[in-house]
Amino acid sequence: MKKIYTILALTSTCTFANAQNKKFVETMEHNIAIIDTTRNATVLQNEANTFERIGNAEKEEWLPSYYAAFCYVNMTYSVKGDAIDTYCDKAEAFINKADSISPNNSEIYALKAQIASARISVNPMTRGQKYGTQAGEIREQAKKLDPTNPRPYYLDGMASFYTPPMFGGGKDKAKSSYEKAIALFEIFTPASSIAPHWGKKSTEYFLKKCDEK
Amino acid sequence: MKRIIPLFVLFLLSSAGIIAQTKISGKVIDQKKQTIPGANILIKNSYDGASSAPDGSFSFIANDTGEVTIVTSFIGYETIEKKIRLVGKDVTYNPVLKEAFNELKVVTISAGTIEASDERRTTVLKPLDIVTTAGGLGDINGALKTLPGAQQVGESAELFVRGGTGAETKTIIDGMVVNNPFYSANPDIASRGRFSPFIFKGTVFSTGGYSAQYGQAMSSVLALETNDLPDRTSSTVALSSVGVGIGHNHLWKEKGFSIGGDINYTDLSPYFALVKQAPEYTAKPQFSGGSLNFRKKTSPSGILKFYGYFNLSNFGFKTLSIDSTNGYKNLFELGNSNIYTNLTYKERLGEKWVLNVGASYSSNIDKINLSHDSITSQSDLSQGRIVISRGIGKLSIIRFGGEYQYAFDGFNIKGNVNIKDTSNHYQTLHFKSNTNIYDNYSAEFIEADIFLSQKLVLRLGGRGEYSTLMNKYVVAPRTSVSYKIGDFSTLSLAYGQFYQKPERTFLLNRQIPDYNKATHYIANIQKVDDFHTLRLEVYYKQYDNLTLNEPDSTKSNHGYGYAQGVDLFWRDKKTLKGVDYWISYTYLDTKRMYLNYLKEVTPPFAATHTATLVFKKFFTKLNLSTGFTYTYASGRPYYNPNNPVFMKDRTIDYNTLGLNCAYLRQIKKCFAVLAFAVTNVIGNDQVFGYRYSYDMQRSQAITPPAKRFFFIGLFLSFGQDRSKEVIDNNN
Numbered sequence: 001m002k003k004i005y006t007i008l009a010l011t012s013t014c015t016f017a018n019a020q021n022k023k024f025v026e027t028m029e030h031n032i033a034i035i036d037t038t039r040n041a042t043v044l045q046n047e048a049n050t051f052e053r054i055g056n057a058e059k060e061e062w063l064p065s066y067y068a069a070f071c072y073v074n075m076t077y078s079v080k081g082d083a084i085d086t087y088c089d090k091a092e093a094f095i096n097k098a099d100s101i102s103p104n105n106s107e108i109y110a111l112k113a114q115i116a117s118a119r120i121s122v123n124p125m126t127r128g129q130k131y132g133t134q135a136g137e138i139r140e141q142a143k144k145l146d147p148t149n150p151r152p153y154y155l156d157g158m159a160s161f162y163t164p165p166m167f168g169g170g171k172d173k174a175k176s177s178y179e180k181a182i183a184l185f186e187i188f189t190p191a192s193s194i195a196p197h198w199g200k201k202s203t204e205y206f207l208k209k210c211d212e213k
Numbered sequence: 214m215k216r217i218i219p220l221f222v223l224f225l226l227s228s229a230g231i232i233a234q235t236k237i238s239g240k241v242i243d244q245k246k247q248t249i250p251g252a253n254i255l256i257k258n259s260y261d262g263a264s265s266a267p268d269g270s271f272s273f274i275a276n277d278t279g280e281v282t283i284v285t286s287f288i289g290y291e292t293i294e295k296k297i298r299l300v301g302k303d304v305t306y307n308p309v310l311k312e313a314f315n316e317l318k319v320v321t322i323s324a325g326t327i328e329a330s331d332e333r334r335t336t337v338l339k340p341l342d343i344v345t346t347a348g349g350l351g352d353i354n355g356a357l358k359t360l361p362g363a364q365q366v367g368e369s370a371e372l373f374v375r376g377g378t379g380a381e382t383k384t385i386i387d388g389m390v391v392n393n394p395f396y397s398a399n400p401d402i403a404s405r406g407r408f409s410p411f412i413f414k415g416t417v418f419s420t421g422g423y424s425a426q427y428g429q430a431m432s433s434v435l436a437l438e439t440n441d442l443p444d445r446t447s448s449t450v451a452l453s454s455v456g457v458g459i460g461h462n463h464l465w466k467e468k469g470f471s472i473g474g475d476i477n478y479t480d481l482s483p484y485f486a487l488v489k490q491a492p493e494y495t496a497k498p499q500f501s502g503g504s505l506n507f508r509k510k511t512s513p514s515g516i517l518k519f520y521g522y523f524n525l526s527n528f529g530f531k532t533l534s535i536d537s538t539n540g541y542k543n544l545f546e547l548g549n550s551n552i553y554t555n556l557t558y559k560e561r562l563g564e565k566w567v568l569n570v571g572a573s574y575s576s577n578i579d580k581i582n583l584s585h586d587s588i589t590s591q592s593d594l595s596q597g598r599i600v601i602s603r604g605i606g607k608l609s610i611i612r613f614g615g616e617y618q619y620a621f622d623g624f625n626i627k628g629n630v631n632i633k634d635t636s637n638h639y640q641t642l643h644f645k646s647n648t649n650i651y652d653n654y655s656a657e658f659i660e661a662d663i664f665l666s667q668k669l670v671l672r673l674g675g676r677g678e679y680s681t682l683m684n685k686y687v688v689a690p691r692t693s694v695s696y697k698i699g700d701f702s703t704l705s706l707a708y709g710q711f712y713q714k715p716e717r718t719f720l721l722n723r724q725i726p727d728y729n730k731a732t733h734y735i736a737n738i739q740k741v742d743d744f745h746t747l748r749l750e751v752y753y754k755q756y757d758n759l760t761l762n763e764p765d766s767t768k769s770n771h772g773y774g775y776a777q778g779v780d781l782f783w784r785d786k787k788t789l790k791g792v793d794y795w796i797s798y799t800y801l802d803t804k805r806m807y808l809n810y811l812k813e814v815t816p817p818f819a820a821t822h823t824a825t826l827v828f829k830k831f832f833t834k835l836n837l838s839t840g841f842t843y844t845y846a847s848g849r850p851y852y853n854p855n856n857p858v859f860m861k862d863r864t865i866d867y868n869t870l871g872l873n874c875a876y877l878r879q880i881k882k883c884f885a886v887l888a889f890a891v892t893n894v895i896g897n898d899q900v901f902g903y904r905y906s907y908d909m910q911r912s913q914a915i916t917p918p919a920k921r922f923f924f925i926g927l928f929l930s931f932g933q934d935r936s937k938e939v940i941d942n943n944n
Binding site for chain 1: 255341444
């Protein structure tokens with residue numbers, strides 16, 4: 001009788017832990033699939049909320065906060081002016097939370113760089129130098145932390161693509177960064193089904209645009 | 214076994230989580246009962262929750278039981294939490310969110326103040342505007358003259374604001390007064406500001422009603438704030454039609470330290486050889502100088518800054534003497550040496566307190582040779598300043614502090630006069646005079662910005678000033694109130710009293726000098742969003758105790774006057790694609806009894822109507838930035854001794870069109886700007902006033918030395934991208 005109780009108790013915790021982990025991964029997979037295919041601000045806001053809720057329950061996981069930040073930084077592309085800063089502030093709060101759970105993570109640094117770049121668009125004339133330099137430095141850190149991560153190179157390309165040649169950017173420069181990113185995407189395998197894997201399609205798209213005259 | 218079954222059922226129930234499910238639903242609204250879509254409603258430490266729909270409604274199933282915390286949040290609002298006990302019965306909960314504290318939603322004191330800053334998000338100007346405004350030729354004051362309130366006084370580089378003289382505007386760098394912000398010039402030819410606009414991160418141009426932190430300025434304060442640590446190490450080279458300059462700024466990012474400097478040399482002889490000038494130059498203008506700066510971050514919130522500037526200049530020319538009938542020419546030669554230094558330290562003390570201290574020494578020596586006389590004029594200023602501020606609550610702040618200035622002014626005049634003696638022979642008489650004036654000036658001030666709400670702020674302050682030269686203590690109250698009447702609109706009122714010592718040249722013969730005094734009353738309405746600015750300001754200014762040229766020194770402070778007017782400003786960065794333009798209009802009605810005036814009249818430095826249009830366009834594909842500035846000012850009064858009515862005559866209206874364009878290009882690590890600018894493109898005649906001969910028979914118009922000024926320059930900036938190095942050092 002005692003045996004049965006023990007077994008029952010053991011299986012119960014085991015099943016519960018497995019169920020919990022399965023629930024986490026499945027919920028994450030489901031929501032990541034949504035943000036993989038949309039840039040709609042309303043959807044992104046709802047997804048940011050969902051990731052925030054997951055992070056609220058799964059305090060040891062860095063990915064929910066990472067994806068919440070990812071949603072907010074992508075929401076900046078649908079607003080103008082000071083609203084960009086408001087979203088960046090929110091993204092920064094989430095990415096810092098992710099950073100405290102998983103320090104020295106190349107993916108987190110890549111996203112941090114993207115947030116700094118997003119701030120430039122509030123006023124490129126006056127902010128270009130400050131945040132451009134900052135974003136560049138963080139991308140270098142991301143590369144150093146994981147030289148196989150294609151995303152810092154993709155972001156290098158984006159920075160060059162949207163910077164006029166007279167300020168040191170341009171399509172030629174962007175192209176070489178995108179090529180490097182593509183090469184890395186080819187060999188990059190995400191650590192899990194829910195680990196960051198975005199950017200390949202955009203890289204291909206912009207690489208094509210670099211050749212358009 | 215019987216006993217196991219219920220246990221097993223229990224286990225199934227718990228793991229599947231169907232013990233008790235509670236539906237939680239409601240609507241998220243804000244304080245104004247507006248629905249909030251996209252808000253996040255969640256139960257702490259669980260997956261359960263939902264986002265609010267476009268109508269603010271939400272509904273979800275909670276799997277927990279007992280006491281839970283529901284958290285509701287949305288961007289731009291304060292997050293709220295509510296404890297609810299779940300007992301298996303559906304719950305209706307309508308969270309009301311409060312707008313979060315937001316810098317943009319908080320009212321700022323705007324009466325009389327025009328600010329250029331990158332740090333504050335909503336400002337009328339950005340620092341870059343100062344450099345890119347056509348007609349300003351990269352001069353700070355040149356750009357500020359396109360703003361309402363400023364007069365177009367073409368014969369001077371100074372800022373004449375709202376009926377005030379140029380001396381009534383004080384330039385302040387990091388809290389420290391600059392005695393000689395302009396290159397020394399002769400009285401009829403405008404020079405330019407000494408300081409490069411690139412060294413400042415913030416500019417506050419106050420046209421009245423300013424803070425009790427500033428004194429000894431009756432009309433206006435131009436407060437400049439120098440850059441903190443640079444973003445990167447960089448070198449610059451400037452080659453232009455008037456001179457050369459090189460500079461370097463070195464940054465040790467990991468040490469939080471930077472040191473920089475520049476040297477430059479300007480010589481107008483090649484330019485004057487090409488473009489004819491009206492005066493006959495005996496020495497073409499030459500300027501040589503430089504600057505040195507360092508910045509040290511002493512802690513995450515503390516910074517120590519030093520800025521030092523020195524310059525030597527000289528020029529000389531001859532102009533036809535108006536009193537001579539045989540073509541005699543008057544000589545004017547000027548040699549100047551100038552030093553300005555400024556050391557400041559800023560640190561946060563604990564949570565609430567901020568300390569600012571500073572010290573400055575400056576010295577200016579002008580050596581002037583006239584046909585018969587020579588004058589040496591020296592003015593030195595040593596000053597110290599301390600300001601302490603403390604935050605109260607989220608928004609309110611109290612500031613207090615003091616400053617001390619020790620000023621030395623020396624005038625040394627050597628001259629010869631030819632006078633007829635009793636036997637009708639000319640004799641040359643030599644004379645010499647030496648006057649030294651010393652003043653110890655001290656002031657203390659206290660000021661509080663009291664936020665009665667996020668929308669309403671009241672500023673109350675006062676300033677006590679004592680000068681040993683005036684031997685008098687005065688108290689100047691200042692107050693203003695601003696109220697946010699809409700998301701982007703603010704209504705402000707300001708009142709203040711402002712004292713100023715008489716100009717140094719007037720101090721020479723005064724036995725009992727007294728402070729000049731101005732009282733300001735200002736009302737302002739302003740609407741600023743990301744792309745537009747609209748400002749309307751009306752004011753009345755009362756002048757008392759102005760200086761008179763009275764032989765009886767007890768009456769020499771009995772001048773008076775007033776100024777009243779309307780300042781209008783409109784800026785639009787959106788309507789025309791790629792175009793940024795602004796329009797300023799200034800209406801000024803002013804009269805004063807001043808110096809040797811026969812009665813209260815409109816002074817020569819005041820035009821009734823002034824209007825400016827600034828236009829900027831950037832051609833991205835061509836890498837070309839272009840712009841023009843058109844300025845109109847109605848004629849200014851001048852004294853015609855032949856007219857029985859004093860100061861009745863008016864000059865012709867003033868019109869000028871300035872153009873500039875800049876071609877930008879990045880070549881590897883070098884950023885190049887090729888700039889071209891020209892003033893008065895159309896070639897309008899400009900007359901700033903008239904001079905009359907002693908016998909009143911002949912007059913001479915005061916005009917610019919040349920109709921136009923052309924400028925072409927190549928600026929190279931080599932920014933070493935040291936990011937890799939920095940990372941290597943950090944790891």
